[in-house]
Amino acid sequence: MLIRLGFEIAYRFVQPTPMMVMLDVHGSRSHDVVASLPLGTLPAVPLRQYRDGFGNTCTRLTAPAGLLMLTADAIVRDSGLPDRQQPEAMQVPVEALPDDTLLFLRGSRYCETDALMQYAWDRFGHVEAGWARVQAICDHVHGAIAFGYAHADATRGALRALEEGRGVCRDFAHAAIALCRCLNIPARYCTGYLGDIGVPPMDAPMDFSAWFEVWLDGDWYAFDARHNVPRIGRVLIARGRDAADVAISSTFGPNTLEHFRVWTDETADPVLSGEREAVRLALAG
Template sequence: MLIRLGFEIAYRFLQPTPMVVMLDIHGSRSHDIVDLQPLSTWPLLPTRQFRDAFGNTCTRLVAPAGLLMLTADAVVRDSGLPDRQAPDAMQMPVEALPDETLVFLRASRYCETDVLMQYAWDRFGHIPPGWARVQAICDHVHEAIEFGYHHADPTRGALRALEEGRGVCRDFAHAAVALCRCMNIPARYCTGYLGDIGIPPVDAPMDFSAWFEAWLDGDWYTFDARHNTPRIGRVLIARGRDAADVAISSTFGPNTLERFQVWTDETRQPLLAAPGEAAGLALAG
C-alpha cells in the first residue's frame, strides 16, 4: 500500500532565531519512499543536516524575524500489515544485553525509573518475563491514563501521567517506557506518522504520534500503550530515550506557533500538491 504523509507548520519570531528541527522520515524507511518533496522553508533559507547520537536526521537553520513556514510531502510504500507480533519473545537477562541497548534501561528526563521502581515490581513482578510482561505494562498504562488533547503538558513525565491519570500519546509512551525499564527491559521512545488506516476515521485533527519499542529476544518490537492494539501504517521519524531526544523543533528564542497541520492517508496517487498548500499560501501572504 501507499501512504501520503507530510506537514505544514508555521512559527512567528520576534527576531532571527536559531532552530533545530527533526521532521525527516527516519533513515530506516528511506528505501520505502516512492515520491518526496523534502523539508522546505518559506522564506527560502539555508539549512544543514546532521545525524544525532540516535541516528535521527536533524536540520539546522536560523529563522528570520516574522513568519517561518516548514513544509514537506511524501508518498511512502508500506506493507499494509499491522505491527509485528511475537507472543513467545523472551526477555533477555541484563548481562546478555548488547551494549547499545543499555542506555534504554536508564532513567531519562521524562522516564523516572528511580521513583517508579517499586510501583513497577509490585504490579508486574509476577508476570512472566518477556512479551507477556510488556503487554501487561501496556494494558495497565492504557487503563490508567485517560487520553485527551486538552491534557497536553510538555513538562509532564511518566510519574505525573500515572498519578494524574491523564495525558496525550507521549504520556502513554513515557509511562510504558519507564515501567519497562524498571523491569529491566530496554525500551525506547518513538515518534512519527500514524494515520487512521484500517480503523474507523477519528474525528480529531491529525497529529504526529508517539509509541515505543521494547528489546526482546534480540530484536526491537513495536508497542503502543495508547491504542493498545496492532496498527497499520506507522512511519517513523525519530527514536530516543524520551520526547526530549526527539522534539520536532527546538527553538533558541521566543516564538509563537501559528499553524500546525499533519496528513497521513492511504493513497493511490503520486504527489501533486500538498493537502495544505492553498491554506499555507494564504497564510504566507
Template sequence: MESLQVYLIGSRYCETDQLSEIAWQRFGSAPTGWLRVHAICDFVHQHIKFGYQNASRTRTALGAYNNEGQGVCRDYAHRAIALCRCLNIPARYCTGFLGDVGTQPPFAPGDFAAWFEAYLGDRWYTFDARNNTPRIGRVLIARGRDACDVALSAAFGPITLEAFKVWTDEVAAA
C-alpha cells in the same frame, strides 16, 4: 548494533529510580517477555485519560502515575517505557505520524504520535499504550530515550501553530 544499556536507565521523562518498586510490585510476577510488556500497556492504557487539552511539556512518567492520570500519547509512552526499564526490559521512545491506514470508518484524522519499542530477546517490537491495539501505517520520524531526545518540534520564545496537515495513502502491494 547499538548498546541496549542506554535504554535500561532512567532519562529526563522516565524516572526509573522512583518507579522501580511500583513496577516490581505490580508486574514482577507477570509472565516475562511480550506478555509482561503487554500487561504494562494494558495498565497504562487504563490509567491515563487521553485529551489534547491535557498536554504538558513537563509531565513525566512519575507525574502521570502519581497524581495526574491524564495526558497525550507521549505520556502513555513515557510511563510504559519507565515501567519496562524498571523491569530490565530495554525500551525506547518513538515519534512519528500515525495515519488512518487499516482503521475502520469513521476515520479519525491522522496525527503526530508517540509510541515505544521494547527489546525482547532478539529484536525491537512496537507497542502503543495509548491506542493499545495493533496499527499499521506508522511513519517513524525518530527514536530516542524519551521525548527530550526526539521532540517533534523545538522553539525558543512564543509561537503559535496555525495549522498542519499530513496525510497517508495506502499503497497496494506489488
C-alpha cells in the same frame, strides 16, 4: 499500500532565532519513499542537516523575524501489515544484552525509573518475563491514563502521568517505557506518523504520534500503550530515550506557533500534487 504524509507548521518570531527540527522520515524508511517534496521553508532560509547520536536526521536553520512556514510532503510505501506480533518473545537477561541497548535501561528526563521501581515490581514482577510482561504493562497504562489533547503538558513525566491519570500519546509512551526499564527491559521512545488506517477515523485533527519499542529475543518490537492494539502504517521520524531527545522543533528564542497541520492518509496516487506550493503562496500573500 501507499501513504501520503506531511505537514505545515508556522511560527512567528520577534527576532532572528536559531532552530533545530526533526521532521524528516527516519533513514530506516528512506527506501520506502516513493515521492517527496523535502523539508522547505517560506521564506527560504539555508538548511543544514546532521545525524544525532541516535541516528535521527536533524535540520538546523535560523528563522528570520516574522512568520516562518515549514512544510514537507511525501508518499511512502508500506507493507499494510499491522505491528509485528511475537507473543513467544522472551526477555533477555541484562548480562546478555547488546551494549547499545543498555542506554535504554536507564532513567531519563521523562522516564523516572527510580521513582517507579517499586510500583513496577509490585504490579508486574509476577508476570512471565518477556512479551507477556510488556503487554501487561501496556494494558495497565492504557487503563490508567485518560487520553485528551487538552491534557498536553510538556513538563509531565511518567510518574505524574500515572498519578494524574491523564495525558497525550507521549505520556502513555513515557509511562510504559519507564515501567519496562524498571523491569530490565530495554525500551526506547519513537515519534512519527500514524494515520487512521484500518481503524474508524477519529473526530480530531491529525497529529504526530508517539509509541515505543522494546528489545526482546534479539530484536526491537513496537508497542503502543495509548491505542493498545496492533496498528497499520507507522512511519518513523525519530527514536530516543524519551521525548526530550526527539522534539520536532527546538527554538532558541521567543516565538508563537500560529499554524499546525499534519496529514497521514492512505492513497492510490503515487504522484504528489502541487498542493504544498499553493499553501505556501497563499501564506505568502
